[in-house]
Amino acid sequence: MALAEMNTTLAENARGPGAGEFAPSRKRRRSVFFTVLRHSGALVGLMVLGAIIAMAATAPLIRPGDPLALAGTPLLWPGQDLAHPLGTDNMGRDVLAGIMHGARVSLLVGVAATALGVLGGVSVGAVAGYFGGRIDNLIVRFIEIFQTIPGFVLLVVLVAVIQPSIWTVIIGIALTSWDTIARLTRAEFRTLRQQDYVSAARSVGYGDAHIILREIIPNALPPLVVTATIMVASAILSESALAFLGLGDPNSVSWGAMIGTGREYIRTHWYLTAIPGGFIVATVFALNLIGDALNDALSPHLART
Amino acid sequence: MTGIDRRTFGKLLAASTFVSADLAVPAFAQTKAKGGTLRVVVTAEQPSFVDLFGNGAIPAVQGELVSIDFDMNPQPSLAERWDITEDGTVYTFHLRKGVKWHDGRPFTSEDVAYSFETLRETHPRRRNTFANLVAVETPDAHTLVARFSAPAPYLLGALSGVGTAILPKHIYKGTDLKTNPNNRRPIGTGPFLFKEWEQGSHYVLERNPDYWDTAKPRVERIIVRVIPDSAARAAALETGEIDIGHGSPIPYGDVERFLASKRFGVETRGYELGGNLHQLFFNLDNSFLKELKVRQAIAHALDIDRLIKVVWNGYAIPSPTAIVPDLRNFHDSTLKHYAYDPARATKLLDEAGFPRAANGKRATLNLTWNPGMAQQRQAAEYIRYALGEVGIEVKILNFEFSTYIQKVYTERVFDIDVQNLNNGYDPTDGIDRAYLSSNIKKGLPWSNHTHYSNPEVDALLTSAAAERDPAERRRKYVEFQRIVHRDLPAVNLVQFQRLTMFNNRVNDHTPYAARLGSDYFDRVYLED
Numbered sequence: 001m002a003l004a005e006m007n008t009t010l011a012e013n014a015r016g017p018g019a020g021e022f023a024p025s026r027k028r029r030r031s032v033f034f035t036v037l038r039h040s041g042a043l044v045g046l047m048v049l050g051a052i053i054a055m056a057a058t059a060p061l062i063r064p065g066d067p068l069a070l071a072g073t074p075l076l077w078p079g080q081d082l083a084h085p086l087g088t089d090n091m092g093r094d095v096l097a098g099i100m101h102g103a104r105v106s107l108l109v110g111v112a113a114t115a116l117g118v119l120g121g122v123s124v125g126a127v128a129g130y131f132g133g134r135i136d137n138l139i140v141r142f143i144e145i146f147q148t149i150p151g152f153v154l155l156v157v158l159v160a161v162i163q164p165s166i167w168t169v170i171i172g173i174a175l176t177s178w179d180t181i182a183r184l185t186r187a188e189f190r191t192l193r194q195q196d197y198v199s200a201a202r203s204v205g206y207g208d209a210h211i212i213l214r215e216i217i218p219n220a221l222p223p224l225v226v227t228a229t230i231m232v233a234s235a236i237l238s239e240s241a242l243a244f245l246g247l248g249d250p251n252s253v254s255w256g257a258m259i260g261t262g263r264e265y266i267r268t269h270w271y272l273t274a275i276p277g278g279f280i281v282a283t284v285f286a287l288n289l290i291g292d293a294l295n296d297a298l299s300p301h302l303a304r305t
Numbered sequence: 306m307t308g309i310d311r312r313t314f315g316k317l318l319a320a321s322t323f324v325s326a327d328l329a330v331p332a333f334a335q336t337k338a339k340g341g342t343l344r345v346v347v348t349a350e351q352p353s354f355v356d357l358f359g360n361g362a363i364p365a366v367q368g369e370l371v372s373i374d375f376d377m378n379p380q381p382s383l384a385e386r387w388d389i390t391e392d393g394t395v396y397t398f399h400l401r402k403g404v405k406w407h408d409g410r411p412f413t414s415e416d417v418a419y420s421f422e423t424l425r426e427t428h429p430r431r432r433n434t435f436a437n438l439v440a441v442e443t444p445d446a447h448t449l450v451a452r453f454s455a456p457a458p459y460l461l462g463a464l465s466g467v468g469t470a471i472l473p474k475h476i477y478k479g480t481d482l483k484t485n486p487n488n489r490r491p492i493g494t495g496p497f498l499f500k501e502w503e504q505g506s507h508y509v510l511e512r513n514p515d516y517w518d519t520a521k522p523r524v525e526r527i528i529v530r531v532i533p534d535s536a537a538r539a540a541a542l543e544t545g546e547i548d549i550g551h552g553s554p555i556p557y558g559d560v561e562r563f564l565a566s567k568r569f570g571v572e573t574r575g576y577e578l579g580g581n582l583h584q585l586f587f588n589l590d591n592s593f594l595k596e597l598k599v600r601q602a603i604a605h606a607l608d609i610d611r612l613i614k615v616v617w618n619g620y621a622i623p624s625p626t627a628i629v630p631d632l633r634n635f636h637d638s639t640l641k642h643y644a645y646d647p648a649r650a651t652k653l654l655d656e657a658g659f660p661r662a663a664n665g666k667r668a669t670l671n672l673t674w675n676p677g678m679a680q681q682r683q684a685a686e687y688i689r690y691a692l693g694e695v696g697i698e699v700k701i702l703n704f705e706f707s708t709y710i711q712k713v714y715t716e717r718v719f720d721i722d723v724q725n726l727n728n729g730y731d732p733t734d735g736i737d738r739a740y741l742s743s744n745i746k747k748g749l750p751w752s753n754h755t756h757y758s759n760p761e762v763d764a765l766l767t768s769a770a771a772e773r774d775p776a777e778r779r780r781k782y783v784e785f786q787r788i789v790h791r792d793l794p795a796v797n798l799v800q801f802q803r804l805t806m807f808n809n810r811v812n813d814h815t816p817y818a819a820r821l822g823s824d825y826f827d828r829v830y831l832e833d
Binding site for chain 2: 066068069070074090091092160161163164246247250251263264265266267268
């Protein structure tokens with residue numbers, strides 16, 4: 001009993017000044033937020049992303065029903081008929097409905113695939129980096145297998161063989177993107193596990209799980225957050241590319257699929273590719289701006305200057 | 306080596322580009338100048354050029370025994386004339402004399418006999434055509450007698466260049482058919498010599514100076530380019546990089562724009578042998594679709610006119626029956642589509658015992674579509690929408706081609722399969738495989754995957770295949786059409802139109818015969 005209590009005290013001391021974990025990081029987090037906001041690019045990025053999130057959220061209210069429904073006369077130009085402000089495609093589907101519901105798909109795929117990828121990557125990378133030795137060796141070899149296969153080709157094969165649906169696309173993208181996070185996490189862990197506060201935590205008897213989850217991961221977060229932001233952007237791009245190739249979920253609308261079907265009409269009805277294309281560019285660009293700003297804010301060198 | 310490098314090829318292309326912007330329609334051209342290079346585009350590359358295994362042919366190189374005209378009647382080509390005995394079992398062909406293979410050897414009846422006997426073993430469709438062939442005799446070098454155990458009224462239709470490859474016996478005899486180098490660099494008796502093949506890019510045909518019809522061919526050279534992407538094909542045609550493309554080379558949505566420019570023309574003839582049919586098949590083992598009323602409701606839920614408009618851009622005509630209008634000797638024009646009537650569909654579904662659930666749905670069906678043709682995808686999207694309107698939720702499953710075959714014909718994951726199982730040149734070619742109960746064969750592509758089994762239909766199709774009397778043969782196929790129209794194992798949608806798009810400088814490209822776009826090019830000439 002007494003020993004256990006003493007351990008807690010020791011551990012709390014170990015988090016004290018010098019060991020640098022929760023207290024300093026909380027203060028820094030607030031400053032990160034303001035640094036990001038001061039970054040003019042990030043402000044634009046946040047605004048664009050906010051608008052797209054708002055669009056996705058209000059889609060069922062503004063454009064209720066199935067966005068794939070053949071709602072009107074085919075090939076209406078934007079503005080030609082106010083019932084379809086952005087026009088209709090070759091089958092008479094409303095472009096605005098496609099854009100708004102497509103935003104839901106893009107964001108869902110982006111966030112879910114990244115979440116899965118980060119979860120998998122961090123778990124694998126943490127184990128490798130923390131334990132080192134033979135496990136590390138094995139895991140690194142395993143990661144290398146994924147790194148040597150061209151990601152998009154693997155993705156196309158995966159989705160084509162399994163039947164394409166939103167969830168296979170998400171899992172496919174996660175499978176082709178987790179390795180970056182795993183490598184990064186492993187590198188962070190290899191550095192951080194040498195830190196004094198880790199030794200201190202270990203010396204007072206905390207288990208590996210506690211040390212990994214409570215001590216090291218919070219400190220390894222900054223680079224992971226930056227990478228994850230970019231991963232969301234690239235997941236959205238991958239989903240669009242897949243859908244463009246006709247490998248997306250055929251039962252849900254997607255910006256990439258809209259470009260894919262609009263492509264045949266590019267000479268006569270360019271807006272069918274330009275509108276969804278513009279939204280993909282805007283979303284990916286916004287995420288990249290935010291990623292850049294986070295990187296600037298979280299990077300110790302730049303933060304000090 | 307006769308190979309030309311990329312730069313020379315480019316020069317050739319440049320040298321043969323004489324497209325003048327203000328080209329008038331040359332309807333009454335006075336000069337039918339010989340020479341020039343015709344540049345053709347195809348959508349996919351053939352794996353080989355001799356149609357031994359159903360892999361596609363080049364009639365222009367190979368030559369053909371008979372030509373099939375637009376009215377589906379056989380006309381002389383390598384066979385100058387033919388006699389058929391009263392009972393319809395013995396065909397005697399009198400072959401053209403003095404015809405030479407491209408390597409200089411004489412063409413004889415031995416070659417034809419060898420071709421029939423070989424294709425009976427190797428070719429997926431000729432296996433049926435020659436199934437009853439009991440003997441082939443060659444009394445002399447220019448006479449061939451083919452004896453059948455039952456009447457073969459469908460025979461002549463199968464003997465065109467796209468149906469039956471006439472093989473040079475001296476090249477193939479005693480060799481491995483699959484690996485014979487002639488498959489990749491064929492010789493034939495046709496108007497063009499096969500010059501070279503740059504795999505993945507193009508192949509080149511050159512005028513055969515020893516062609517039996519000395520007035521033909523008119524162009525000096527043909528370059529056939531492979532461009533898999535439809536937008537790229539449209540661009541190549543538009544910039545004058547290619548002259549002509551068969552089998553709907555450009556998106557249907559682009560056709561109007563091409564015609565409006567006055568530089569291009571569209572030809573719809575030449576595809577009569579295809580019997581192009583777009584239909585949807587039901588999985589009759591599905592407990593929901595087992596109900597006739599449900600299938601009737603689905604038929605009533607589909608607006609064929611709208612389908613023609615949004616999916617086919619108008620390049621299709623309704624085909625309410627299993628045998629398309631193009632097969633005019635057999636098509637039953639009295640049958641009409643189930644009228645587009647969503648209210649009636651709703652009523653039928655209610656009556657069948659499938660009311661809408663709280664979420665508005667009655668059932669959920671898996672829909673597959675044949676990825677071999679781009680329009681199937683749009684058709685699938687239309688059907689998903691149309692059935693959704695009457696409360697049937699449709700989940701589209703996308704598969705790439707080989708997975709599709711596996712999933713649909715082996716695993717049968719479909720409830721509705723959107724398909725284009727074409728009729729071919731004769732009902733025996735395309736109908737039997739899908740409707741005979743003996744063709745319920747797990748894993749066999751294009752077989753009876755609905756599991757439709759009706760002894761009456763089996764008997765009709767079997768007897769019609771061997772029926773000699775044309776009127777009686779028609780009667781049996783009409784009867785068959787009425788039965789399947791009533792039983793509804795499939796909803797037949799449209800006969801779609803394949804298009805040939807050409808630059809107006811190309812003339813006489815589709816002169817008289819149906820070759821499914823694999824043209825003979827013997828009459829074609831260029832106007833500059």
